[in-house]
């Protein structure tokens with residue numbers, strides 16, 4: 001028999017004003033006793049997105065790792081997957097401390113309730129896509145988590161991210177080393193380019209709605225994040241676009257010296273054919289409302305990946321019953 005879960009009001013005793021004063025005096029929030037209900041809701045939301053993203057990358061990368069050219073390359077991919085599972089564990093552990101039981105989050109949620117970026121719903125089907133995911137998706141993870149690491153006011157997460165940041169650096173370096181190596185061969189380079197054509201734009205979307213559409217209010221105020229969506233997207237492009245230029249791969253973005261920012265050179269946001277893994281750029285840009293319809297419906301791999309993660313648990317329950 002389980003008692004009803006305590007409410008956020010019961011768990012987080014401080015008022016919003018007390019939290020603001022605590023933060024203004026330069027202290028970090030160390031646990032529930034320092035939190036207000038709003039703070040608790042906000043930190044739970046961002047931790048869930050982060051933990052879900054780390055977790056889903058494991059089955060996504062495992063699928064792609066099957067295409068490793070040699071056993072030792074498969075080993076490198078598996079060690080990345082192991083890191084991602086550990087990163088997910090950090091997030092779910094912290095959520096458990098904040099009153100959200102881990103089993104319910106990982107094993108009992110519907111696939112559609114997971115909160116990771118849509119990009120992971122599109123299958124990675126080759127070693128080219130594996131290493132590009134490291135160069136693009138892990139770079140996005142690195143940009144987002146470095147921002148949290150710097151700005152977060154939640155002490156336990158801030159400290160844990162020091163280790164996560166280092167490992168993400170290893171992942172994206174793995175991607176870049178391979179991209180460089182594959183670019184030396186024209187046929188490999190052609191195939192990389194074909195995958196980059198859909199993966200680059202999908203990662204641009206990762207950072208979410210543009211600033212004029214998205215109110216960050218509490219996220220920035222309570223220091224859950226430091227940069228806005230557009231600033232994060234710019235930071236990601238500043239890392240990825242020069243690298244792709246250097247290796248001779250084309251991306252639909254360039255640095256504009258006049259405005260001192262990166263500019264996207266294709267219709268954005270755009271419609272995406274997830275089965276064909278192809279952007280319908282000839283149709284021109286679409287609205288963010290349309291993008292959100294696609295995100296909400298989730299993509300081709302959502303059920304498969306979540307099903308894999310939950311399979312053993314469901315089996316155990318069946319045996320116990």
Ligand SMILES: [Fe+2]
Pocket residue numbers: 054083084087141168
């Ligand atoms: Fe990670």
Ligand SMILES: [Fe+2]
Pocket residue numbers: 084138141167168171
């Ligand atoms: Fe990673």
